[in-house]
Amino acid sequence: xxxxxxxxxxxxxxxxxxxxxxxxxxxxxxxxxxxxxxxxxxxxxxxxxxxxxxxxxxxxxxxxxxxxxxxxxxxxxxxxxxxxxxxxxxxxxxxxxxxxxxxxxxxxxxxxxxxxxxxxxxxxxxxxxxxxxxxxxxxxxxxxxxxxxxxxxxxxxxxxxxxxxxxxxxxxxxxxxxxxxxxxxxxxxxxxxxxxxxxxxxxxxxxxxxxxxxxxxxxxxxxxxxxxxxxxxxxxxxxxxxxxxxxxxxxxxxxxxxxxxxxxxxxxxxxxxxxxxxxxxxxxxxxxxxxxxxxxxxxxxxxxxxxxxxxxxxxxxxxxxxxxxxxxxxxxxxxxxxxxxxxxxxxxxxxxxxxxxxxxxxxxxxxxxxxxxxx
Numbered sequence: 582x583x584x585x586x587x588x589x590x591x592x593x594x595x596x597x598x599x600x601x602x603x604x605x606x607x608x609x610x611x612x613x614x615x616x617x618x619x620x621x622x623x624x625x626x627x628x629x630x631x632x633x634x635x636x637x638x639x640x641x642x643x644x645x646x647x648x649x650x651x652x653x654x655x656x657x658x659x660x661x662x663x664x665x666x667x668x669x670x671x672x673x674x675x676x677x678x679x680x681x682x683x684x685x686x687x688x689x690x691x692x693x694x695x696x697x698x699x700x701x702x703x704x705x706x707x708x709x710x711x712x713x714x715x716x717x718x719x720x721x722x723x724x725x726x727x728x729x730x731x732x733x734x735x736x737x738x739x740x741x742x743x744x745x746x747x748x749x750x751x752x753x754x755x756x757x758x759x760x761x762x763x764x765x766x767x768x769x770x771x772x773x774x775x776x777x778x779x780x781x782x783x784x785x786x787x788x789x790x791x792x793x794x795x796x797x798x799x800x801x802x803x804x805x806x807x808x809x810x811x812x813x814x815x816x817x818x819x820x821x822x823x824x825x826x827x828x829x830x831x832x833x834x835x836x837x838x839x840x841x842x843x844x845x846x847x848x849x850x851x852x853x854x855x856x857x858x859x860x861x862x863x864x865x866x867x868x869x870x871x872x873x874x875x876x877x878x879x880x881x882x883x884x885x886x887x888x889x890x891x892x893x894x895x896x897x898x899x900x901x902x903x904x905x906x907x908x909x910x911x912x913x914x915x916x917x918x919x920x921x922x923x924x925x926x927x928x929x930x931x932x933x934x935x936x937x938x939x940x941x942x943x944x945x946x947x948x949x950x951x952x953x954x955x956x
Contacts, residue, residue, distance in 0.1 A: 596832040596930060600629050606703065607944040611937065615930050623933065625918055638898070638908040643669055643877075644743065646905045650896070651737050653910070654946045656699060658737045659692045659728075660889035661910070664896045666741045671744075672883035672900060675875045679866045681745030682824055684752060687760070687861045688731060688740050689889075690854040694767070695724045696890035697807075697847040697854075700941045701774075704844050708787050709937055713778065720770045723763050730756060745871035757862050768855050775848050788840040792924040792936030795838055802923065803916040806892025808940045809847040810928040812838035818888035827864065828857050843939040877903045891917065891941050912946040 594615050600608040608629040614622040634653055638646040647669070647721060650661040663685055677685075698721035705713035725735045731750050732738025740750045751758075778784065794804070796812040802831045809816055810833060819825045833849045835842035877900070879884040884897040892913025899906040925936045 597898050598934065602934065607942075608803045608906040611933070613925065613930060613933050617697055618930050620925045620928055620930055620933055621637060621920075625922055627918070627944050627948050629946045632948070635908045635910055636927075638905045641905050643900060643905055644904055645897075646898075646908070647741075647743065648739065648812050650910070651739065654943055655736045655919070656696050656943060657692060657889050657891070657946065659688050659732075659740060660887065660894055661890075661896075662739070662891075663689065663741045664885050664887045664894050666743050667887065668885040668896045668898060669743050669900065671885055672880040673875055673877065675744050676743050676872060678872055680751075680868045681870045681872075683861045683865045684731075684746045684750060684870060685741060686824060686828070687752075687858055688728070688738065688746075688750075690858045690861075691724055691728050691731075693890045695728065695852045696941070697851050700847050701733065701844060703938065704788075704840070707832055707938055708784065710781075710784055713774070713781075713784070716770075716774055720767055720774070723767055723770075727760060727763055730759065742871060744873060744875060745869070748870055751870050751924050752865065757865070760858065760862055764855050764859060768852070771848065771851055771855075773789060778844075778848070785841065788844060788935070790837075791840045791928055791932050792843075792921070792925045792939050793839045793927075795918055798923060799838065799920060802920040802953055804892075804915045804940075806888070806890070807850060808843060808892065808917045808920070810844040811846045813833045818886060818893050820868075821888060825857075830857050840939045843941075846939070854906065882907055889913065891943060891946075894916050912943065914943045914947040918942045918944075918947060 596613040596615055597610065598613065599610040610626045612624040613620050628647045634649065638649060641649065647662055647665040649925065651658040653661050669675070672934040698717050702714045702717035702721065729735045729737055731752065732740045733749065740746050794812055796814050799809050799812045799814065804812070813834050813836045815832045820832065830853045833846060833853060835846050879902065882897055882899045884895070887894050894913060895909070895911040898908040921937045921940050921942070924939070925933050928936055941956050
């Protein structure tokens with residue numbers, strides 16, 4: 582695959598986009614440098630959504646800080662509170678009940694479905710295929726209702742606590758049966774969507790070969806999650822997380838690193854998430870859902886990495902008298918957004934926004950940097 586080479590002396594047209602754009606779910610700013618309507622260079626700047634979450638966490642009691650992390654993002658709120666609680670559990674050597682571990686897996690994979698379906702719907706909307714977009718939003722609604730059934734809210738469920746999950750998030754037989762029934766509906770609907778998507782020659786031609794990111798460049802730019810696996814690199818942190826030791830699933834990859842590969846990645850990974858949830862339902866152990874038998878003590882900086890819908894999520898902090906010190910949160914979109922500057926190069930200016938949103942960016946999660954790549 583021919584390597585893209587950014588031009589260093591672009592003196593032609595600059596096209597600004599944002600900070601508000603109809604194809605973007607969140608505000609950010611893009612500068613496109615084009616020649617004959619072909620993108621020669623791109624610059625993505627964020628910072629509009631910065632709210633200082635890490636600074637606010639400084640000095641808060643760890644339980645209160647954990648709850649605050651859930652407010653970082655409405656799409657992956659469960660991922661943030663899970664990893665924040667997990668950080669404390671690693672540092673304090675807290676053993677998690679097996680039943681709580683399974684419920685966390687169910688919530689995590691439901692949230693992956695919720696995020697991937699939003700991505701697929703937004704991707705179809707970006708290429709002006711509103712019918713496909715509405716079909717996926719219908720499927721996502723089923724997932725949102727399942728999340729609300731378990732956590733009590735459609736977003737920000739407050740499921741994880743230090744030592745396990747909240748007792749109100751425990752799953753009785755009626756809830757487990759509803760999960761089984763709705764997973765059947767989801768799989769049937771997702772299969773139908775995928776078949777219709779692949780059979781639409783106009784849509785496939787629109788997204789094939791657009792926004793290509795080679796595997797070598799993706800690795801150099803530290804791309805993570807489905808955006809990396811869409812370049813053919815089989816790297817998924819779930820394969821190293823102890824929470825997933827009992828679960829069988831495939832690490833899905835796609836070979837081309839373009840918009841089509843990214844769309845197919847999310848669709849195919851959704852089938853794997855359904856498979857994982859089914860295993861959790863079938864094998865969920867009895868017992869308590871939270872371990873309260875632990876003691877607080879001071880720690881050095883603790884680190885935790887988990888795989889979330891967009892890639893690797895990093896949380897770290899130290900504990901001092903039960904309070905947070907030196908909190909750092911690194912979201913997967915930080916690297917992925919930067920890589921999209923590269924993916925734009927060589928494509929037509931009308932495809933630029935499609936190239937950027939193919940990485941499923943979450944600017945609110947990421948917004949602690951002003952400029953992604955400074956040359």
